[in-house]
Amino acid sequence: MDALSIAIRSILFILPSYFANSIPVVLGGGAPLDGKRKFSDGQRIFGDGKTVRGFFSGIATGTLVGALEGIMLSGTAWDIYGSGASAYVAAGFLLGAGTMAGDLVGSFVKRRQKVARGKPSWIMDQLMFLLFAFLFSYPLAAHLLTLESVLFLTILTYFVHIGANVLANRWGLKKVPW
Numbered sequence: 001m002d003a004l005s006i007a008i009r010s011i012l013f014i015l016p017s018y019f020a021n022s023i024p025v026v027l028g029g030g031a032p033l034d035g036k037r038k039f040s041d042g043q044r045i046f047g048d049g050k051t052v053r054g055f056f057s058g059i060a061t062g063t064l065v066g067a068l069e070g071i072m073l074s075g076t077a078w079d080i081y082g083s084g085a086s087a088y089v090a091a092g093f094l095l096g097a098g099t100m101a102g103d104l105v106g107s108f109v110k111r112r113q114k115v116a117r118g119k120p121s122w123i124m125d126q127l128m129f130l131l132f133a134f135l136f137s138y139p140l141a142a143h144l145l146t147l148e149s150v151l152f153l154t155i156l157t158y159f160v161h162i163g164a165n166v167l168a169n170r171w172g173l174k175k176v177p178w
Contacts, residue, residue, distance in 0.1 A: 003148075006146070006148050006149055006152065007152055008078070009078070009080050009144065009149070010144070010149040010152050010153050010156075011156075012069065012073065012078060012080050013080055013091075013137075013141060013144045013149070013153075014095070014130075014133070014153055014157070015065055015069065016061075016062040016063070016065040016066045016069070016091065016092040016095040016096055016099075017062060017095040017096070017098070017099045017129065017130065017133040018157075018160065019061045019062060019064075019065045020058040020059065020061050020062035020065075020095065020096035020099040020100060020133075021058065021099050021103065021129050021161075022164055022168075023054075023057050023058055023061040024051070024053075024054030024055070024057055024058050024100075024103075025168055025173050025174055026173060027053060027054065027057040027061075028051050028053055028054025028057065029051055029053060029054065030051050030052060030053040030054075031051060031052045031053070032044075032046065032047070032048050032049075032050060032051055032052075033046055033050045033051055033052050033054075033055050033104070034046045034047070034050065036048075039108075039111070039112070041112060043111045043112065043114065044111055045108065045111065046104055046107045046108060046111065047107060047111060047117045048117060049107065049117050049118070050103070050104060050107050055100050055104070058096055058099060058100040058103075059093065059096040059097050059100055060096070061096060062092045062093065062095050062096020062097070062099060063089060063092045063093040063096055064092065065092055065096075066088045066089050066090070066091050066092015066093065066095065066096075067085070067088060067089045067092060069088045069092070070084070070085030070086070070087070070088030070089055070092075071085060073088070074088065080144060081140065081141075087140060090140055091137055091140045091141060094136045094137040094139070094140060095133045095136065095137050097136055098129075098132040098133040098134070098135060098136025098137060099129045099130075099132065099133045100129075101132045101136065102128045102129035102130065102131055102132025102133060103128065103129045103132075105128055105132065106121070106124035106125065106128035106129065107124075109121075109124055109128075110124050118175060118176050120176075125161070126157065126158050126161040126162065127154065127157065127158065130153065130154065130157045134150065165177055
């Protein structure tokens with residue numbers, strides 16, 4: 001498979017995760033997922049930035065994007081799953097859930113490191129969600145997670161995440177550009 005084909009298939013695969021990762025900025029807010037509880041170290045478990053609405057809107061959005069891809073790609077030359085639209089829905093759900101779980105793990109680790117809310121942690125912020133998206137979707141997407149694809153998506157995600165955060169900040173959706 002040529003590099004352009006790997007890149008396109010990789011992007012089609014990760015789109016549900018990218019949307020799941022970004023939608024809580026728009027649809028989040030409300031009650032914190034940790035209920036304001038603290039961990040044994042006295043720090044909040046996740047913090048006010050991780051909300052019930054944001055968490056579930058991320059999973060729902062990943063699932064929706066997967067469903068839309070299933071409608072548009074099933075049976076075409078760009079069909080990355082080859083087993084019908086339901087595979088896209090399942091993959092979208094797993095990617096969305098993995099993305100949100102990775103975001104929570106990143107937030108949990110940042111709280112343990114006493115990184116203040118809104119302060120950057122480049123690995124936790126840009127790549128933790130991607131790692132968990134890969135892990136959760138592996139049962140359906142193992143054939144897509146080649147070394148080339150994983151490397152391409154890791155580099156792409158780093159820059160897409162930074163660019164999206166800068167735009168969200170300029171549009172007033174985020175207080176900080178990271």
